[in-house]
Amino acid sequence: MPVPVYRVLEEDGSVVGEVPALSDERLLAIYRAMVTARAYDEQVFRLQRQGRVPLHVPATGEEAVGVGMVAALEKDDWLFTYYRTSAAWFMRGVDVGEVLDEQLGNKESLFRGVDFGASYGSKKYRIFPHISAIATHLPVAVGYGMGASFAGQKTVVAVTFGDGATSRGDFHEAMNFAGLFKAPVVFVCQNDQWAISVPYGRQTAAESIALRAAGYGFEGMSVDGNDVLAVYDAVKHAAEKARSGDGPTLVECITYRLGPHSTSDDPAKYRDPAEVEAWAAKEPIGRFRKFLVSKGLLTAERSRGIDSEVMELVKQRSRERMEVGNALPEEIFSQVYSKVPWHLEEELERVRKKQEEG
């Protein structure tokens, strides 16, 4: 059964659907958040290659998912994002410096360098602190949503995850509970076609991820995940439903991971460069820029200006945050057990020795 893919903007930026009613200011904020996410990726990639951060998980080409999603939510709604939805954090208003603290493993960071800097969370911005264990945050997101609705709150929970995550039990358990309890949850699948080296077609026999929602008794929809306005529309519809007590929705955003899985990966070993090239032509920022230019909200010159302002800010923040100083390696061992077990004591000893050796 072919699943229609919802789209507002064509790949060349022309309008094929109904443009959502967003102010000019809001449209430009959406653009800036996507540019910030792209600049952040570029900069952290450089920092990783300089040996200043241990690992980076870039989201280049996938910026429209997180940005469109957050633009469609209220600021009190909770985000249960994962490592490749950094764009959502910037749309929520998080400063680049705060995310850099996690990447650098700074002493002022939440995770203190545990989880290699790929994680982020903030109570202030209502972003659940995920870890990189795939799909483990999905049942937690549903539980949070159920709790909020039991308490009579109007909070919506949006949870993001990759296509690979849908092959884990947590996804199915979360979907089942959400459907049964009509939890106010928007499941946003960032289907970027690859789970490290495993392509979508080797992940599942299901033609679409959106179709799976029917098996749990709720609506699923497929949208062009490189079209920020389509993502916005779909999440807005899903969030309104959730807020009025009509339960969850699964929004499958079809996008593409243009970069490597992480800085430890070489995608040239498992995928055809022609495939990457074809998707690069559909990437979300250029498409949205063309739309804004056609609306008279942006010129080529102003867009170059935004690019350089944003990159300058990202570089300034990395200079500032590199001054803060790293968390102590001991903290990795002190945050789980009240009494550190012997095998971790031994590891800690080895870390201390290494530090002494310089």
Ligand SMILES: Cc1ncc(C[n+]2csc(CCOP(=O)(O)OP(=O)(O)O)c2C)c(N)n1
């Ligand atoms: C439970 C678990 N199993 C395996 C891994 C190793 N791993 C890290 S990322 C990844 C692929 C995830 O793919 P997907 O869910 O599609 O998200 P993407 O990375 O493409 O955004 C895997 C298998 C993990 N982090 N957690």
